Amino acid sequence: xxxxxxxxxxxxxxxxxxxxxxxxxxxxxxxxxxxxxxxxxxxxxxxxxxxxxxxxxxxxxxxxxxxxxxxxxxxxxxxxxxxxxxxxxxxxxxxxxxxxxxxxxxxxxxxxxxxxxxxxxxxxxxxxxxxxxxxxxxxxxxxxxxxxxxxxxxxxxxxxxxxxxxxxxxxxxxxxxxxxxxxxxxxxxxxxxxxxxxxxxxxxxxxxxxxxxxxxxxxxxxxxxxxxxxxxxxxxxxxxxxxxxxxxxxxxxxxxxxxxxxxxxxxxxxxxxxxxxxxxxxxxxxxxxxxxxxxxxxxxxxxxxxxxx
Numbered sequence: 001x002x003x004x005x006x007x008x009x010x011x012x013x014x015x016x017x018x019x020x021x022x023x024x025x026x027x028x029x030x031x032x033x034x035x036x037x038x039x040x041x042x043x044x045x046x047x048x049x050x051x052x053x054x055x056x057x058x059x060x061x062x063x064x065x066x067x068x069x070x071x072x073x074x075x076x077x078x079x080x081x082x083x084x085x086x087x088x089x090x091x092x093x094x095x096x097x098x099x100x101x102x103x104x105x106x107x108x109x110x111x112x113x114x115x116x117x118x119x120x121x122x123x124x125x126x127x128x129x130x131x132x133x134x135x136x137x138x139x140x141x142x143x144x145x146x147x148x149x150x151x152x153x154x155x156x157x158x159x160x161x162x163x164x165x166x167x168x169x170x171x172x173x174x175x176x177x178x179x180x181x182x183x184x185x186x187x188x189x190x191x192x193x194x195x196x197x198x199x200x201x202x203x204x205x206x207x208x209x210x211x212x213x214x215x216x217x218x219x220x221x222x223x224x225x226x227x228x229x230x231x232x233x234x235x236x237x238x239x240x241x242x243x244x245x246x247x248x249x250x251x252x253x254x255x256x257x258x259x260x261x262x263x264x265x266x267x268x269x270x271x272x273x274x275x276x277x278x279x280x281x282x283x284x285x286x287x288x289x290x291x292x293x294x295x296x297x298x299x300x301x302x303x304x305x306x307x308x309x
Contacts (some may be wrong), residue, residue: 030103034119034130036246038169040081042130043140044121044162044241044248057155060115062129063218065143072135073115083177122244123202128164136163137252144258145278160262162239163250168205170247172215179219179249186236186251187223192229200230200241213238232256253279279300 047054054267069074114132121128133137140163147154168178187191199214218237220227224297239256252261257276259265 004053035118036119036121036128036167036169036243036248037120038174038246040119040129040164041136042164043120043136044164045127045129046159047127047157048159049125050157051125052125054157055129056159058118058127058161059116059186061143061158062068062109062139062152065139066115066134069139069142070241071113077143086253087176101215118228122246125203126243136165137250139163140261141253141278144254144263147263148266149260150268150279151269153264155263162241162248162261163252164239164241164248164250165251168247170204170242170245170251171242172207174212175247176211176215176219178247179216180248183220183223183251187220187227189224189226192224192226193235194228195236195238196229196231196234196238197238198260199240203244204242207242216240 043058045054045058052151115134117129117130119258140161143161166178166182170173185191187195191243197216199213201207201209217229220238233256236251236253239248239250239252239255255261257278259268
């Protein structure tokens with residue numbers, strides 16, 4: 001950003017003790033100041049301890065495949081328009097100088113808030129990358145399909161990468177109202193299919209895993225009675241990830257084949273892989289269904305109880 005050189009004089013002088021007071025503060029993680037909230041779409045990524053490195057890996061991986069699927073990012077000329085209009089104003093005018101600086105900050109921010117943007121997830125070892133102008137499901141499925149085929153390891157600290165196509169408040173009434181519409185592309189008649197629901201809660205003690213699964217499975221059934229539960233190899237997996245007061249949702253394909261969307265596991269060779277083929281990336285969501293529980297039912301239940309203690 002071009003604004004770094006000229007700072008207002010008032011900003012140069014800092015009160016005594018300013019630096020000493022902040023010396024003991026820990027560095028803020030990437031995404032600081034931007035919080036995961038209802039209404040966002042993106043990609044939820046789990047890692048092993050090193051969140052900062054995880055964000056770097058995520059930007060690199062998503063940027064590589066994002067450019068491949070959607071073309072290079074197009075940056076606007078908003079900053080150029082701002083600087084051009086400001087040239088006509090009197091540079092000695094304090095108000096004009098302030099307006100110019102604000103414009104430059106806004107332009108810099110707009111350039112950063114592009115296709116992928118890290119935000120604070122609200123949980124340890126979890127990174128959330130907000131997306132704009134892309135389909136998280138297709139992008140993540142494409143990445144996993146490529147890694148599953150090539151068996152080429154591309155990350156060190158990223159564990160799972162889950163697309164999040166919708167978010168709402170993590171309260172039962174909000175979730176029921178939201179999913180009645182959210183599930184329609186996959187499960188509303190004439191669409192149908194087999195499904196399972198996988199559930200995970202972090203830093204949240206007021207939601208009941210059993211109640212959430214029961215209610216959401218009931219909604220899927222109400223959209224089309226032909227939607228059936230399959231815990232072994234369903235066509236669709238409904239992913240429910242709750243962090244604090246935000247519920248993250250997605251409906252994904254090939255959840256079993258792609259090792260629960262684990263980037264470390266999907267590159268390992270397995271005899272079962274030869275018997276299954278990933279579904280097409282461009283496949284319409286027309287002729288299939290949802291999902292309702294995985295074989296890790298008891299394991300997840302124990303994890304939720306431990307986290308909520």
